[in-house]
Amino acid sequence: MDARDCFKVLREIKDVSFATVDRHGHPQVRIIDIMLAEGEKLYFLTARGKDFYQELTEHAQIAVCAMTKDYEMIRLNGDIIKMKEQKNWIDKIFEYNPVMNDVYPGDSRYVLEPFCIDKGTVEYFNLGCTPIHRESFPFGSARQEKKGFCITDACIGCGKCTENCPQKCICSGEPYRIQQENCLHCGLCMETCPAGAVEKKGR
Amino acid sequence: MDARDCFKVLREIKDVSFATVDRHGHPQVRIIDIMLAEGEKLYFLTARGKDFYQELTEHAQIAVCAMTKDYEMIRLNGDIIKMKEQKNWIDKIFEYNPVMNDVYPGDSRYVLEPFCIDKGTVEYFNLGCTPIHRESFPFGSARQEKKGFCITDACIGCGKCTENCPQKCICSGEPYRIQQENCLHCGLCMETCPAGAVEKKGR
Incomplete structure (x- = not known):
């Protein structure tokens, strides 16, 4: 198991929880799609009108979590960057995720902006075995954090x-x-x- | 649909995402069990040694989200309180959630502390229909927030x-x-x- 394996699991689950901090310093969390997992990078997008977009542009830290059917949890803390060449990325993401056309048909897709999680730490936590099992992996240029x-x-x-x-x-x-x-x-x-x-x- | 219906859905899903803000002002998110849903209150617990516990005691705001198999999302923002008569609450929660004994056998359960989400706003968001459908409901003594x-x-x-x-x-x-x-x-x-x-x- 390593960071890339965790990313593959997140992409398979696809609808995962993204937490941000809002302008009042309060936590916010939503179900957001992992649109692509390439190497040690995860891609997602959101619309410019959403509070989520505002929070991402004001505060570049994000936390993500999801659970498989077998009670394996993946938890990630990372930094985000906004992609350049936005239209190319959006077209690529829609190609890999054609169901997005149902929600944002035609050119309305360009109200979306793509982001990437490019460094951080990802933790694998299996609560479905005895004793429980956990491991964590830094990715990008992040260093391992000590916990526990x-x-x-x-x-x-x-x-x-x-x-x-x-x-x-x-x-x-x-x-x-x-x-x-x-x-x-x-x-x-x-x-x-x-x-x-x-x-x-x-x- | 009202706040109580949303709470029932959260309890049915059971393993939902809880977001907090840590002492650095960064977002954190974990899968946490909804242990009880009674009226307009949701109960959960965590161990005193966990970072989650620290974050809850330092910052009483929380955000919760989950998704059903039919792409219905429930999102909640609320205030938490720590329960009094902790042992009674823990015993009650373990009675309703006997699988907890596998993780915290015997008296080790008392390293856990029960919390309640007692006021806030809950949003129902159905992405599985066309057009999408959303509604939100304040609960406890919270007032409706205007969004969109x-x-x-x-x-x-x-x-x-x-x-x-x-x-x-x-x-x-x-x-x-x-x-x-x-x-x-x-x-x-x-x-x-x-x-x-x-x-x-x-x-």
């Missing part, structure tokens, strides 16, 4: 974290170690550690 | 808007009138009106 929890050298080896972990994903050792790919990020290990040895990453 | 476009008395009756509208949802008259329930909010009428008679609402 880790156990520091302050660990006294009491095993309380393993005992309480709902996914049983903490191995004994010096210090104990969280199997990051199976962690829910629930924080129960941090709450129950008597030595304060568990830290939240990336805060 | 309207044609003012500056209209000269030339008919360019009707001609260009991809959904053919503008009726002739003095002034011409947009059938709001069929409007895509694409803005092509505003762009093509030679009299500048079309205005965007709520900006």
Whole structure:
């Protein structure tokens, strides 16, 4: 599994959730089509009259998520850019997505503008297996972000974290170690550690 | 169709997208379960260790969306509150959603905290019919927000808007009138009106 595989899944699901921040600083979310997935880039479009368009032009960060029928979730955080040579891109997108003609017939398609997500991080999270499984991949020129929890050298080896972990994903050792790919990020290990040895990453 | 009907659809879909704003002011989105829909209230939960929990406690606005198999979209913007008598609510939610025991077995469920969306606006948007159909409903003590476009008395009756509208949802008259329930909010009428008679609402 890598970023491109995640992008293929997003394109297959096609109707995915796009979150933005509006001019009041509030979250907004809509179902938007992934129109193309080429290499490590995802393409979508929207009409100039929509609030979504306004939010994209005022704030170039976006978050995307979707779930397969098998409870596999894909989550992406990335930066967007507006495409140049807009008409060519719109024609290409309509060629790959002919159903768009039902909504925007004829030349009305040119009220749409194409955008690309060109760098960020994508996370794969499978809640349909035991223990759960997660992995994340930077794409474009983005760097990997650290998330979740880790156990520091302050660990006294009491095993309380393993005992309480709902996914049983903490191995004994010096210090104990969280199997990051199976962690829910629930924080129960941090709450129950008597030595304060568990830290939240990336805060 | 009203807000309660939309809530029933969200509960049926169950795994829906929740968008928040993080401490950097960036959008975040995840698939979260609607655990209960009672009257005009929606209930969900999350673990104290998660970034989602942090975002909810720092910023009480949320946006939710989901799509049915028939391309009906439900979109919600609302305020959240954290429930009191947390343990009772968690036990009730686990009773209605027994599959939660697979992820949070035994007492690990109490690392979760229940939240409620108690006021806001919910929009129903059907892209699977021609013309498209949309309606929105305030719930709780929220007021209706005005969105989309309207044609003012500056209209000269030339008919360019009707001609260009991809959904053919503008009726002739003095002034011409947009059938709001069929409007895509694409803005092509505003762009093509030679009299500048079309205005965007709520900006």
